[in-house]
Amino acid sequence: MLREKKITKISRGVIVFLLCIAYLLPFYILNILALNAPDRVFYEGNLFIPDFHLENFAEAWTTSHIGRAMINSAIITFGTLALTIICGGLAGYAIARFPTAYNRFVFGLIIGCMMIPGIINTVPLYTLMRQLKAVNTLWGMIFVCSALAMPSAVFIYTTFIQALPVTLDEAAALDGCSKFQIFWKIIFPIIRPATASFVILNGFGIWNNYAQAVFFLQSSKKHNVPQALSVFFQQFAGAKWHLMASTSMIAIIPVVVVFLIFQKQFISGLADGAVKG
């Protein structure tokens, strides 16, 4: 019996170890490619030790303009999150507290379209964006991404606010708060977990958006990270893997750092969302 337990323990350890290798190895190989000298095309000899050609990163940084793309991605991500949290939070409050026919319609419309992916309306949206002069602008991209994230926000905020006791609103109303103040000063701070799970579920997706960026961020000054990488690859680095790999490394680092800092909240937030959904 004891021996059997030991065998399970060891075999489990081996499986987990191999799995972790399978998950880390591609990143390590990307790193090797990023550090290889430009003329090293054939991996003769050792496969696991790179050339440590650090100049690649400097060259990748200047030629790919990935820094500019990261700033654009940051503006789009924060702008989208802020806009969607404010609009979605207010809508969730109105829907939860004033379930009139109008608000039932708003909820039904937005949640009913939840499963429709952006690509379905991207082409007609493109003509609209051209009329609004919003193509190749960051604010235009913020509105597009915000519309795509809106169902998630409305759903999360409505469910959270519905679970809050109405006495909270009533007490605040007695103190002379307007409806907007009740939302902004009382409800919104209480439902911070709702905001956290909205950010967790949508933040990286907005940062990584490519299917919309292909259409709406074509001018090189407005590229976000994925669009900048794909254009860099197509126009320049398709044959220069060392540069493409080091640019990808640079693009991955901020995302991984943010994830590692918040990984505890992240994984528990996802699990909460899974149980409630």
Added chain:
Amino acid sequence: MQRKKNKAAQFLSLPALILYGVFFVYPLLRGIGMSLTNWDGMGQATFIGLKNYFDFFSDKRALHDIQTTVIFAVGSAVLLNIVGLLYALLMNTEFKGKSIARVIIYLPAIISPLIMGYIWYFLLQPKRGYLYYACMQLGLPDLIGNWMSSYHSALAVLIVVNVWQFAGMTMIIYLAGLKAIAKDYTEAAAIDGATKWQLFFRITLPLLMPAIRINVVTNIIGSLSVFDVIMSLTEGGPGYATESLSIYIMRMCYGSRTGYSTAVAMILFVIILIPVLISMRLTRQKG
């Protein structure tokens, strides 16, 4: 007075409605109209009825794209859930380094699928990829050589890469599901002398089944609009073999067939409606 205030306050949902209406619902409706024209994106649009739809169903490339998209979506969804559940079972036991392993397995899911596609492109490219040389050094030069140059293996690689990247996400969902199963059930069964296999197949799996069904359907819906990973890993190739409908829509739009591309989007919409309706039935059964 109070009632008047309520009347005004119900419209706090107006900003969301306007934003969503302008940037999502309106283009969706406009797309239906556009799909009935031969518009090229610049000049005058002429009404041509259902011609775009007939064109679609007589276009071999388009029909092949449906096949690719559906195989990718169903294959990804089924594998994602099997693999994710296996990971969750593994992670539901106690061992050292568990939280680190969980973070490592989840890590790829936060990174852009486009970048993931490029990484695997570097690994698998015939005659140039890293794994090609690795296999050569191991004396197996032909192992990876042809993977990306035939339809079936390239599509399989796309599915595996997608599953590799996102299985951590399903793992987290199933871990939460496993934790939610009351210990009483499993303990009672264990006292009755049930083996581990019996515990899993008679207790755990049936209790998880509603969650599994909904997860599979949601994953199918998500994967039907696949775009990023195919763009970077195969660019839809070889030829148009692994092109998904989303990529087809973009290419038709760039090819000045704007009206036609919106018709394709409407067809993809109808395809997505099938699993959506299934998931709505499943959720209703659950509630």
